[in-house]
Amino acid sequence: MEDIQSPWTTVSSEVIYDNPWIRLRHEEVIAPTGKPGIYGVAHFKNKAIGIIPIDNEGYTWLVGQYRYPLNEYSWEIPMGGGPIEADILESAQRELREETGLIARRWENIGRIHTSNSVTDEEGFIFVAEDLQQEETEFDDTEILQIRRLPLKEAVDMVMDNRITDSLSVYGLLKVARLRGL
Template sequence: MFENPWKTLRKKSIYQNPWIHLEEHDVLTPAGKEGIYGKLHFKNKAMAIVPVDEEGNTWLVGQYRYALDEYSWEIPMGGGPIGLDLLESAKRELKEETGLTAAKWTEVLRIHTSNSVTDEEGFVYLAQDLTQGETEFEETEVLQIKKLPFSEVVEMVMRGEITDSISIAGILKVARILGL
């Protein structure tokens, strides 16, 4: 396949908490010059869910995103510990954030969220045959839930009202799958 043109000389742990680990790497660049590279490792896999009911509706989750310092509308999503079944984590997230359970699950997308500085990997699922139940928000979550026609959510993406990368990719992929 392709050979890595970068050479790692040394790695140094800069910071870590239960969710992330930041490293600084001393490297030789592809041009053979010494340099540094920062790498952010996530301790969870990202997973997102596009729930679609029989009438063609979906659900968005709105919340204030601390790192962005702004409000964000997104598909339901969260993190699943590496090594645990991703689908089970996705089912948990959908229930927590929307109260929904689904009888049919389809993995539709694998995505790297920002491959220049992080190794974060995300997965998007299409959830169908939905049953509504009660939400189970985490203590750090203050969420708004919107049920909208899926076609309207696609238009929100096209107007730039949804900016989260996993949400955009998941919504557009599901739109293509469903022929919308």
């Protein structure tokens, strides 16, 4: 990566909202053009962790749930948040078990993504989980989830026809499809 210094100058920064998951900052800035401006930054207190479990038959699992901010139902890869200071693999293992009941013996980190780098510093990681064993799910007390097992190619098709729109899911499924020649 290139080592490029920021052309932005932060004049002031004020936390305007803070809860256990996010912190919102209002910042007065000098833009790269030299003009004064403002910036709003959403800081996430967790890393986004997404997992693509793949079994011996080439099937994967999707999780369906109603997403409050979107006011719509969403099909996604199993995912969740991992504390910033926590090991990302341990967070991925926990999320996969909670949402699908799956335990994987083989893990591969296939990528890092910024979910919306114009307004947030959220960082996401995608794992492929293989050599799977089915156990019981451990849903969070706020979740009502549907779990669906389907061919990996069908999940990729859902990305391509916009039935899957979540950024971690889109990135992860397209990357794994490319890596596996689908």
